[in-house]
Amino acid sequence: MKVKKINAVLALISVLLLFTHSIYEVFSFLAFYYNPMVTSAIAFTLASFMMLHAAISMTVLGVKHDGNALDKYPKENIRTIIQRGSACGLLLILPFHIKTGDWISSKFGGFGFLVVLIILGILFWAFTFIHIGSSFTRALITLGILKSVKTQKILDWIIWIICGILFIISLFVIIKTQIILFKM
Numbered sequence: 001m002k003v004k005k006i007n008a009v010l011a012l013i014s015v016l017l018l019f020t021h022s023i024y025e026v027f028s029f030l031a032f033y034y035n036p037m038v039t040s041a042i043a044f045t046l047a048s049f050m051m052l053h054a055a056i057s058m059t060v061l062g063v064k065h066d067g068n069a070l071d072k073y074p075k076e077n078i079r080t081i082i083q084r085g086s087a088c089g090l091l092l093i094l095p096f097h098i099k100t101g102d103w104i105s106s107k108f109g110g111f112g113f114l115v116v117l118i119i120l121g122i123l124f125w126a127f128t129f130i131h132i133g134s135s136f137t138r139a140l141i142t143l144g145i146l147k148s149v150k151t152q153k154i155l156d157w158i159i160w161i162i163c164g165i166l167f168i169i170s171l172f173v174i175i176k177t178q179i180i181l182f183k184m
Helices: 002-031 036-062 078-105 110-142 149-183
Strands: none
Touching (some): 002 036, 110 149
């Protein structure tokens, strides 16, 4: 259980860093301001915490076989299935997310590739915020901070609303700016 608590702390720190990263990038795109040192510092710190979180999650799942019986009660385990599916989607699309800015600024692959990058960006942010929405209160439960089902439901709604707002704002601002950068 100690490993799960460490992983929950890593997950919550990752959420805080991700929200910081998202808000900073939206601000940067809106202000047309780019500071590669700040962007890189936030992104690499976030990536480090996320990689530790992912490694521990896979270890708990693979080595300790914790939570492997999802197929027995699929309705009851839908949240866990969504968590794991969104995490897999994130891991698959992350390399594209990391390189998107370079590819767009160099116009690599032309307009067709820009469209692919925008679609992958939409999927990346969807997987990201779905993963947070389905995981946040579970981390609090693991840490013993959250004990009431009623409070969990309220917090779930709050975190889903925050994730939805950040998703919409991020997509609107980032896609608009990516198209502007591609046209330059």
